[in-house]
Amino acid sequence: MQPTLAADRLEERLAGIVPEIEIAATAELAREVLALKEERQALILGHNYMEAALFNTVPDITGDSLELCRKAAETDFPVILFCGVRFMAETAKILNPTRTVLLPAEKAGCSLAESITAEDVRQLRRDYPGVPIVAYVNTYADVKAEVDICCTSGNAVRVVESLPGDTVIFLPDEYLARNVARETGRHVILPQKGVLPGSGDTELQKVMIGWGGRCEVHEQFTTDDIASVRRQHPETIILAHPECSPEVCEAVDFSGSTSEMIRFVRETEAPSFLLLTECSMGDNIAAANRDKTMLGLCSVRCPHMNEIRLVDVRNSLRDMRQEITVPEDIRLRALKSVERMLEL
Ligand code: SF4
Structure with missing residues (x-):
C-alpha cells in the first residue's frame, strides 16, 4: 500500500x-x-x-x-x-x-461510449469477416468484449500498426480513426455514414473501417477558432486532442493525448499555450505550470x-455507493482486449 x-x-x-x-x-x-x-x-x-x-x-x-x-x-x-x-x-x-x-x-457516460453497442460490433464482424477490430478505450465493457484489442489516443497508431493485413476496423471515434488513418497511410471507410470505397477519400490501398461516434466536446473545435487565435495571439502555441477533427489536428502546432499534451507544455518554452480540449484539463495544466501562460479561452466542459x-x-x-460491476463472462473477454493493448 x-x-x-x-x-x-x-x-x-x-x-x-x-x-x-x-x-x-x-x-x-x-x-x-x-x-x-x-x-x-x-x-x-x-x-x-x-x-x-x-x-x-x-x-x-x-x-x-x-x-x-x-x-x-x-x-x-x-x-x-x-x-x-x-x-x-x-x-x-x-x-x-x-x-x-x-x-x-x-x-x-460519454458520447463516444454510447455511440456503439456490442451488437453493432457483432454485425461488423459478420460484414467484414476476418478483419481485426480495434476499440478505443472509450467504450463499455460489453463492446470491449467483442473486439480484438483496445487502444488509447496515445497508443492508437502503434496498436493499428501491430495488426496484420491491410484492413482494420477502428471504433467508435470517427475523428480519431481519421487521424490515425492519416498517420498510418490508410483510406477511411465509414459504412454507417455511407462513406464507402470509391467515394473519393484517397487512393491509399490500406483501409480503415471506422464508425460515426464523436466526442461531443472535441468535435466543437474548428479551424476558425484556430485562425482567430493565430490572428490575435500569433505567439501562442496551440495544442489539440486527436478526438478533434483531422482539419483541426492538422492546423495546430501539436496534437496528442492528454498525457502527451501535459508533457509538451512542461517541456516547451513558449510565451503562451492554448489547449483545444476539455476546459478542466487546461485549468489543471495551468495549476501545474504556474510559470507558464495558458490562454483561458476554453468554454467546452464535458457534461459527463x-x-x-x-x-x-x-x-x-x-x-460506499455507485459500485461498478461487470458480468464475469464479459469481463474475461474484455480483459483479453485490454491486456493485448497493455502488452504492446
Ligand atoms: S470529453 Fe467527455 S464526451 Fe468526450 S470522450 Fe471524454 S468523457 Fe467522452
Missing part, C-alpha cells in the same frame, strides 16, 4: 484555483474526503478532466485513462474510487476484479466529467 496523501497545505494548493471565498470550505470538504479515504482504505484516481478543486486535492494518482487503469490494476487497496467516467471505472474493474470500484456519479465533484466523492466514499 502506498502512503496516504497529506491533508496539510490544501489551502495553499487551492489558491488561484478556486475563488478565495470558497477556499476554506473546499479545503474542509477535501479533508473530509481524505479522512474517509483512510477509513475505507481507498485509492483515489483522478482523471485529467476532473474539476480543478478535486483534481488538485484528493487523488493519490492523476493521469489519463490508461495511466489510471494501470495503477488500478496494480493496487492492493481494497477500494478504488475512480474520479472519471463510467467506461474508465469499468476498465479498472476489468483489470482488478477483486477490488470494490466506486464511481462517484450515477451515470457519468462534470457530474463528479468533491462533494460526490465524499458521498460515494461515505456511503
Whole structure:
C-alpha cells in the first residue's frame, strides 16, 4: 500500500484555483474526503478532466485513462474510487476484479461510449469477416468484449500498426480513426455514414473501417477558432486532442493525448499555450505550470466529467455507493482486449 496523501497545505494548493471565498470550505470538504479515504482504505484516481478543486486535492494518482487503469490494476487497496467516467471505472474493474470500484456519479457516460453497442460490433464482424477490430478505450465493457484489442489516443497508431493485413476496423471515434488513418497511410471507410470505397477519400490501398461516434466536446473545435487565435495571439502555441477533427489536428502546432499534451507544455518554452480540449484539463495544466501562460479561452466542459465533484466523492466514499460491476463472462473477454493493448 502506498502512503496516504497529506491533508496539510490544501489551502495553499487551492489558491488561484478556486475563488478565495470558497477556499476554506473546499479545503474542509477535501479533508473530509481524505479522512474517509483512510477509513475505507481507498485509492483515489483522478482523471485529467476532473474539476480543478478535486483534481488538485484528493487523488493519490492523476493521469489519463490508461495511466489510471494501470495503477488500478496494480493496487492492493481494497477500494478504488475512480474520479472519471463510467467506461474508465469499468476498465479498472476489468483489470482488478477483486477490488470494490466506486464511481462517484450515477451515470457519468460519454458520447463516444454510447455511440456503439456490442451488437453493432457483432454485425461488423459478420460484414467484414476476418478483419481485426480495434476499440478505443472509450467504450463499455460489453463492446470491449467483442473486439480484438483496445487502444488509447496515445497508443492508437502503434496498436493499428501491430495488426496484420491491410484492413482494420477502428471504433467508435470517427475523428480519431481519421487521424490515425492519416498517420498510418490508410483510406477511411465509414459504412454507417455511407462513406464507402470509391467515394473519393484517397487512393491509399490500406483501409480503415471506422464508425460515426464523436466526442461531443472535441468535435466543437474548428479551424476558425484556430485562425482567430493565430490572428490575435500569433505567439501562442496551440495544442489539440486527436478526438478533434483531422482539419483541426492538422492546423495546430501539436496534437496528442492528454498525457502527451501535459508533457509538451512542461517541456516547451513558449510565451503562451492554448489547449483545444476539455476546459478542466487546461485549468489543471495551468495549476501545474504556474510559470507558464495558458490562454483561458476554453468554454467546452464535458457534461459527463462534470457530474463528479468533491462533494460526490465524499458521498460515494461515505456511503460506499455507485459500485461498478461487470458480468464475469464479459469481463474475461474484455480483459483479453485490454491486456493485448497493455502488452504492446
Ligand atoms: S470529453 Fe468526450 S470522450 Fe471524454 S468523457 Fe467527455 S464526451 Fe467522452
